[in-house]
Amino acid sequence: MNDRSLPPLNWSAAVTEWVWAPVPVVLILILGIWYGRGVRKLWRAGQAWPTVRIVWWYTGLGTYALVTLSAIGAYQSMLFSIRAIQVTTLLMITPQFLAHALPGRLARDTVSAATRARLSGILHSRTSRVITHPMVGAVVLLGTPIALYGSGWYEASLQNPILNEVTQLILLLAGGHYFWTRLQRDPVPELYPHYVSVALTFAEVALDVVIPLGLLMSGTLVAADYYLGLNGAGGLSVETDQATGAAVLWGLGDLALVPFLILSLNQLRRRESAHAAEIDRELDERQRAESGSIGKDRPLPATMRPWWEDDPDLASRFKPAPPDRKTRRPRP
Template sequence: MGHGVSGTYRRGVDPLSWATLVTEWTLAPLPLVVTVWSVGLYTLGVRSLHKRGDRWPVGRTIAWGAGMTAFYLATSSGVAAYDTVLLSVHMVQHMVLSMVVPLSLALGAPVTLALRTLPATPRRWLLAVLHSRLAKVLSFPPLAFLLYVISPWALYFTSWYDASLTNAYVHEMMHVHLVLVGALFFWPIVGVDPLPGRVSHPFRVLLTVLTLPFHAFLGVTIMGQTALIGGDHYPSLHDGPMGSWLPDPRADQELAGGILWGAGDLVGIIFFVILFVQWVRASMKEAEREDRRLDRLESQQAQRTPAE
């Protein structure tokens, strides 16, 4: 997604700045197609509900739009131009794709929207997928949690990341992987869609708290290790047209680890706040339902009691 991996090295890019994050923008085909179709179909669904007089929460639409905007910016803006030039920029992209995008899209509740607007046959297909054994396995919270915390270690401490720096296909699949694994973790926990992996709010909060130390530990490990992630890739860039402005690879790796640590904690706290608000709202709705049930029982009892 985005710039060709090797093309960036041959021509080089200007020193990183807020201006170059805009000027290095490209119309990458795959992110553009995915974004346009996702936003377009979601908009059609919302309009379909409004035409028949049903309401759709504005907050869900905003969340979906924010998630797709973050996805497109991370894969097509200047961030994508520098993601193989500076490990620190890649780490920003990593956090956006693995945390911000899945969290926002989950809050957009696209499955619920689809179930309310699709014709009968596609709706049955979607329900069959949701009730399939594969969906139940992939949305099993402990498994999703394990994949979510192990994936970054597998990415940065195996040959996978090295391959993504030289192979455009592997590079694109890495982006897809980050979004999918993040979605598997966030969707059953914070989303409002009827997925098979939904668990109680206390357990959701527990899983959220457990993710924070893993991001911090990985960030500190990256900051402290002597071996450079990517091997000779980043030092070799100093021999080309970008050598005059590129920072020391060791210092950039320390910055990348700090970004992973700090951004992980920040998004984790936001995630925790969202879960807490959802928990409070669910408790209030449950209390209202209980009050209505007690009122009905009291009314029925009064009707059965003979007047004195």
Template sequence: MMLVLSSATGGVEDLPPFDAGALISQWGIAPLPLVVTVWATGLYVVGVLALRRRGDSWPVGRSIAWGVGMLAFYLATSSGLAAYDTVLLSAHMVQHMVLSMVVPLSLALGAPVTLALRTLPRRPRGWLLAVLHSRLAKVLGFPPLTFGLYVISPWALYFSGWYEASLRSTYVHEMMHVHLVVVGALFFWPIVGVDPLPGRVAHPFRVLLTVMTLPFHAFLGVTIMGQKTLLGGDWYPALHDGPLGAWLPDPFEDQRLAGGILWGAGDLVGVVFFVVLFAQWVRSSMKEAEREDRRLDRLERQERLAATEVTAPDRAPSE
């Protein structure tokens, strides 16, 4: 396996043509994503095992969702996709969608906050509860704010100097990855509603927020596809004029492909999320109906008992 040393400052080596094999052969060792993945996965597994040791259950689906999220995060930041994310705008756009949608949604479905509250010792659990009830958490969990950040930040990324700066600076590039994950988490976590976080709203509003994101992704994708100027300034033409030009596609064609990926992937993940929310809504409604049935049954039994006590004849004690 060939490990590629590529930096956002222009130190891109002579990469082979981008294909499925390159995703594996151009794998890189990125220390920070590796540490984050190992620790996050390990702590989650420790929590699940702690629950099982004391006889409590933990939904398998949540563990699978967490594993999918961490795997997607590591693939997006360490596989060949990361090696080409400053070479092909289309590769970057796949990475963008994975980090901003797939990773936050999967991790939110894993319910790590709930797992932590059920397994942490008393004092750390108190600290976590204090954070969850803090004013900052309430502000960051305010749905209109998180929705605005989620739909506006991609426009700010691609239609300002931010994206070109991320191509030329390793630090800005890595901070862009952090930004995509954090903003996606702020938006998805309260809407998924599995963890007890501030900002959780009723299921109809969750579905509405999800549906409202679809036109923004589509419009941004179409806008990028129709741009007459290149995102990133002269970065991609300069690469095309170098040794990679033997196989690199035309920058405008790659940009149109990137816009199509943003449009199609955004709608696809949005529809999947809509299905998840709808299933949660149905399940919640069924549980609420069951609770109401039990309440009515208890009320009916109490009324029958009261009626029996009122109508029962008084019996004098036998002499």
């Protein structure tokens, strides 16, 4: 599916070379129109929808268009390094932008009550709980590129345009599943502690080097016959191209995951602060309830009495006299 009529990649070609890809174009139009209509429906109903979420959504669609329709989309079948940019963006960057726009919450708030009830039943089913478990998301995120680069899938997608489109959609879905279940801001079957997300993200950042190091140290070329058959049409030697691609997978992957790790740590901090505030509020309410229920016949609780009233040596000395006993004056 490579286009040998393309000139070697340079700064001029990076700006002027674009490609027509019907699947991304149609998908971008559908998603863009759907989100815009949903937001407008909420606004007409008097409900608020933050502008920042709109920016997240259309920025995500913009990154999708960039890596499929621009020079990245044009040269992704000719240069391993350019395809690495596309793979990493579709898996880790575009889905993250889209997830921050909370499309699930928008869908929930704009459908009918009957449809919302059906969707809620599906969302909270046992199957959905298994699929959205954090470990499943981690396996999907790390396993998808390993399967892509470690099998014949990669070369087959270069040679088959339909499989190439399917591969791009699989990358988007894998990344979307990961960030949806890990952000936990859209409706999910079950909320998991944020420290689980933080721990898994640390592990994923560390394991993100597996594929790049494997490519650099293996001494073998990915899809060697395919790329050697291009005779350097992209402007780089195959060895240099694949070394550059490995660096792109490593650097761009960390660039996508590290901000998400910082966000997860911030969410953990806010969740812990909210939990501590809730505990303080419950303790205050309990103390007020105890103070309000104290009467003449009920002593102060131990947490509210002076310490000397519980001291065995001092309690009798400071013990108040019974209220019904009158103090007698000594006779002169």
